[in-house]
Amino acid sequence: MTFTRGFTAEVRKGLLNVVAGWREVLVNLITFPVFYLLIVLFMGRGQLRAELLLPALLGMMALTFIHEQVNRMFWGYLGDIQSGVLEQTYLTPLPSSALILGRQVAAAIAALPTALAVLATGAVVIHAQGGRVPFDARVIVPLAAIVVGTCGLALVLCGLTLVFKRIEIITQLSVAVYAIVGGTLVPLAAMPDAVAAVSRLAVPIAPGVEAMRDILIGGHTLTDLPSGWGLGWLLIQPLLILTAGSIAFNRLEHLAKRRGTLGRP
Amino acid sequence: MIEINALTKVYATAGLPAVDNLSLHVPAGSVIGFLGPNGAGKTTTIKMMAGLLTPTSGQVRLGGFDVTRQRPAAMTRIGAVLEGSRNVYWSLSAWQNLMYFGRLKGMRRARIKDRARDLLTELGLWERRDDKVGGFSRGMQQKVAIAAALIADPPIVLLDEPTLGLDVEATRTIKRWIAELAGELGTTVLITTHQLGVVEEVCDRVAVIRQGRLVADLPTRELLAGSRERDRYEIRVEGAAPPGFDGVTRDGVTTITLRVDAPGEVYDLVERLRAHGVVLQSLTQVRPDLEDVFLALIQEPAHA
Structure with a gap:
């Protein structure tokens, strides 16, 4: 019961913080769709080419989600450490997993509007060009894989910031790396084999983006995914990243308690 | 009840222990002032008590439970x-803050609402309960922090500089609360502050820490009484200070402040002044307050 109360309180608090920071949300709702259109224009050498709109849309949605989720999670956590509020959340009978889970869910929910704004923009432009955005319920599986894998990454980054200062640069760099080699804008199939392999192995959104394209653009089923390493890896990779993130966070949390870095200016 | 047994914390980056073999027992319902100069190890001790910092060795028990x-x-x-x-x-x-922290403590929503209403009303924040805390003054923010700490009626309360930034009225409210918590609800309160007047007023016990070690742990009255032999005397004489005495002369009257180790030495002082032919205006015993005792304790040479 206590776990549930703590979890729901954390989700509620996270969403209240999103409402409190509505200006930032509004800016993101505008800038990310604009960024998507600029990317497609860049890739199409100044034209919104129909064959680029949908693949880029799927990649950009995933990129927007990981950017929003990880950044909200990370910066919120860092802010709580620096302001000392995080220590107060440890003065409760709750395991920290309840709170971190609540933070993850709130961050994921908060990331959705911006990702949906990108989707809506893409849908309007594609529709204006006479096309349509396909939908297949099976796409929920790669979407879930993206969410779970992203949560694992956020756990690693939050754990690191409990112990080490100036992790901000790693957070920014990691999201930038995913934009470049995560298969979001350029499919992994078009990259060198080694880069594609590392990306499928370690980038939380890479298998999900590949599977989304296979299902929605290629019309394939989940058991017949031609790109990447198949359904098995699509399911296992995010779980592995989440497990690694949970272990890393737990270890780093213990280290933070030994070093006294749970709260610091 | 707070039990601290042989608590030690050595940070990997520092050679000396921040807290060194500290033992302290605080009975239920008592208010203890935990004092020490900056860097003495107070906050490190409090964070170990709160489970925010893992001790190198030793143990903290709150209400009988190992932290x-x-x-x-x-x-x-x-x-x-x-x-x-x-x-x-x-x-x-x-x-929203009180609802949030109440839920984290595992309280039911209805109970949090009742408790939050009482606390915010008591602290004069009820009318501004829906305003963001970021827009509050420093004192009001501190009041909200105290209310959040008390939301679940905990039997043990740790207050690290609770009156910092508070105005006179709010400080008085906090002092009254502390007295009520201990007296009526049996709450154990540990308070650190540099406002020694607050400690003298509300604490029935004082512990002093220096360089991570406990140098005093006594009832407040006993601590003050134990320092009587170091009482100060203020002597006012007409004219300048006689040879062998230092004083401050103002409007033709010199004030000489002396510490004596035994009351009998006062008679010797008066005899010496008489020998110099000075006219004695007054002689007043200045009882040491907690500030004097604290300064004496932290300035004593450290024991090996």
Whole structure:
């Protein structure tokens, strides 16, 4: 019961913080769709080419989600450490997993509007060009894989910031790396084999983006995914990243308690 | 009840222990002032008590529960306001903060509402309960932090500089609360502050820490009484200070302040002054206050 109360309180608090920071949300709702259109224009050498709109849309949605989720999670956590509020959340009978889970869910929910704004923009432009955005319920599986894998990454980054200062640069760099080699804008199939392999192995959104394209653009089923390493890896990779993130966070949390870095200016 | 047994903390980056073999027992319902100069190890001790910092060795028990091994049970017994931090979310309102922290403590919504209403009314924040804490003055933010620490009626409360930044009225409210918590509810309160007047007023016991070691742990009255042999005397004489005496002369009257180790030495002083032919205006015994005792304790040479 206590776990549930703590979890729901954390989700509620996270969403209240999103409402409190509505200006930032509004800016993101505008800038990310604009960024998507600029990317497609860049890739199409100044034209919104129909064959680029949908693949880029799927990649950009995933990129927007990981950017929003990880950044909200990370910066919120860092802010709580620096302001000392995080220590107060440890003065409760709750395991920290309840709170971190609540933070993850709130961050994921908060990331959705911006990702949906990108989707809506893409849908309007594609529709204006006479096309349509396909939908297949099976796409929920790669979407879930993206969410779970992203949560694992956020756990690693939050754990690191409990112990080490100036992790901000790693957070920014990691999201930038995913934009470049995560298969979001350029499919992994078009990259060198080694880069594609590392990306499928370690980038939380890479298998999900590949599977989304296979299902929605290629019309394939989940058991017949031609790109990447198949359904098995699509399911296992995010779980592995989440497990690694949970272990890393737990270890780093213990280290933070030994070093006294749970709260610091 | 707080039990601290042989608590030691050595940070890997520092050679000396921040807290060194500290033992302290605080009975239920008592208010203890935990004093020490900056860097003495007070905050390190409090963070170990709150389970925020893992001790190198030793043990802390809150209400009989080991903070490290029985953390969930120990945490239901504690509320704390930590020094130098916000303690509450500035982006949320006072009401939202109390609801949030109440839920984290495992309280039911209806109980939190009742308790939050009482606390905010008592602290004069009821009318502004829906305003964001970030827009409050420093004192009001501190009040919200204290209310959040007390939301679940914990039997043990740690207050690290609770009156910092508070105005006279709010400080008085906090002092009254502390007295009521201990006297009526049997709450154990540990308070650190540099406002020694607050400690003298509300604490029935004082512990002093220096360089990580406990140098005094006595009832407040006993601590003050034990320093009587170091009483000060203020002597006012007409004209300048006689040879062998230092004083401050103003409007033709010199004030000489002396410490004596035994009351009998006062007669010798008066005889010496008479021998110099000075006219004695007054002789007043200045009882040491907690500030004098504290300064004496932290200035004594460290024991090996």
